[in-house]
Amino acid sequence: MVAGLAAGPLISELWEHRRVCSKNYDSVEAALASFDVLDAAPTGAAPTGERDRGCTDTDDHHATISRSYRLPGQHGSPKDVESFYQDLALRNDWTLLPTEGSADEPRCMVKEVEGAEVSLNLWFDPESEDTFEVSASTWPC
Incomplete structure (x- = not known):
């Protein structure tokens, strides 16, 4: 009986996490x-x-959906990839936010949907220059 009572808050927390996610x-x-x-x-x-x-x-329940790609070096640089996704996002109702840090940092792209801000992010694998990931997430920029 005590074990069941102790598991109650954990189950409730997991259920809430699943609902918010x-x-x-x-x-x-x-x-x-x-x-x-x-x-x-x-x-x-x-x-x-x-x-x-x-x-x-x-704690924050941020959801992310992502996809990874391989881009052989002769096909483009990280800057080319960033430019591709920025142009694509802008043509499809995403907003490009100004950079707060260095001008070399990728700019954040966001879209307001159903009261939530969704960000579009790029990540380049430092171990493999020809691999990158593009993701849409409720994580803030």
């Missing part, structure tokens, strides 16, 4: 509904697998 996934999916930027890639880029979904932060 589901709502946040809905916001990310809505941001991608008109044009799924995660399926778009620069010329020469090839997906390295299926989409990933994550909502691992049990």
Whole structure:
């Protein structure tokens, strides 16, 4: 009986995490509904697998949907990839926020959907210059 009572708050917390993550996934999916930027890639880029979904932060419940690509060096630089996604995002109702830090930092792209701000992010693998990930997330810029 005591074990059941002790597990109650944990189960409640897990249920709440799942509920909030589901709502946040809905916001990310809505941001991608008109044009799924995660399926778009620069010329020469090839997906390295299926989409990933994550909502691992049990405090803030931020949801992320991402896709990784491989872009052989002769097809473009990280700046070319950033430019590709910025142009694509702007044509599809995303907003480019100003950079607060260095001018070399990628600029943040956001879309307001159902009262939530969804950000579009790029990450370049420091171990493999020809691999990058594009993600849409409820994580703030």
